[in-house]
Amino acid sequence: QKRLGILTSGGDCPGLNAVIRAVVNHATLTYKWQVVGIPYATRGLLERKAIPLSIHGLDLRGIDPLLNMGGTILGSINKGDTLAHVDEIIAGYHALELDALIGIGGDGSLTILNQLQSQGNWQFIAIPKTIDNDVGKTERVVGFDTAVNTIVDALNRLTFTAASHDRVMIVEVMGRKAGHLALHSGIAGGADVILIPEIPYSIKGVCEHLAELRDRWGRRFAIVVAAEGAQIAADSFSHPSCEKPSCGMGQYIADEIRHCSNDQIDIRVSVLGHIQRGGIPSALDRLIATVFGKAAVDLLADGQSAQMVAWQNGQVVAVPLEDVLACSPCLVDPNNFLVQTARSLSTYMGNIT
C-alpha cells in the first residue's frame, strides 16, 4: 500500500480543496492508498507533520464540503525559507515514510518543489494552480476562472456606479508580471482601457481615448482595468517618483489621468486585492481540479515522476516539469487573438512595439 502525501503551496486560490478531494477519493477508492495532507507546504515536511485524509473525514450530514470550499484546508505558505532547509525538508519526506507526493502550486512553488524532488529522489507529480494563469505548457490552471469571474462581477457593479456619477473608474487587478487576469476580465467585463505588463502604453493615449469616448460617442463614464504589474508609461508626469510598489498601479494611473485632463475628470480607484483569491470555485475550476487530481494519481500509479498534469488541446497530458519551468512565468503574447479582439472593439491597450 502506497503512502501518498499531498500539499498546497504558494498563494491560495479557489479549487485547491476540490483537487484534494479528487486525489483522496481516487487514490483511496481506486488504488487503496493511504493519503496524508502535509500542512503549510514544505514547512510541513520540515516539521514532519502529516494529517491523515479520508473522503469522509469532513462529513457534514453526508455533504462533501471540499468541492466548493475556497482556500485550502491544508494551509499554504507563499515565501517560506525553504531553500535554507533543503536537506531537512528532503529528510522530512523520508521520515514521514512517503512513497510519493503531489504538489499543487504556481510557477514559483513548482520551481522549488522541482529542486527538492530531484535532489531527494522523490516520486513527484505537480498540479498547476494560480489566479495569474502564468504556468507554461498548460491552457488551463486551477483558480484562474473563478478569479476572472470575481473581477467581472466587480466590473459589473462598478460600471453602474461609474455611469450614475459620470466617473472614470480605475480597477487594479492582480496577476504579478502577467496580464492574463486583466485581459480576460477586461474583455468579459467590457472595459474601455486595459493596461497589462506585456504592452507599453502612453498616458496621452489613455487620455485621448477617454476624450474620444466622451466627445465622439457621448460616453460620460469609463472603466479602466489596470494589471498590478502594468508598466510605468514613458510620458508619465510623475515618473520616476511614482515607483512601484510604493504607489499602487491604480492610484498611479488615476493621478496621471487627473494631470493630463487638468483635473477635469472625476476618477475613483478600486483595488480588488485578495478578494480575487477567495470565493467558491466556479464550475470550470471544479472541473479542472477534479480532472487534474484524478490524472495526477493515475500518473503516480503508472510509475511516473517529475511531471506536471497539463490541459492541452482539450486533453489532459503529462509534461516534464523541467519543460514547464523553462517557459514560466508564461506572459500574454501581445499579438494574441484576445488582444486583437479587444482592440477591434475599440478598447485602448497601448501600443505593440
Ligand code: F6P
Ligand atoms: O500569485 C498570486 C498572487 O495573488 C498575485 O496575483 C499577487 O501579486 C500575489 O499573489 C499576492 O501575494 P500575497 O498573497 O503574498 O500578498
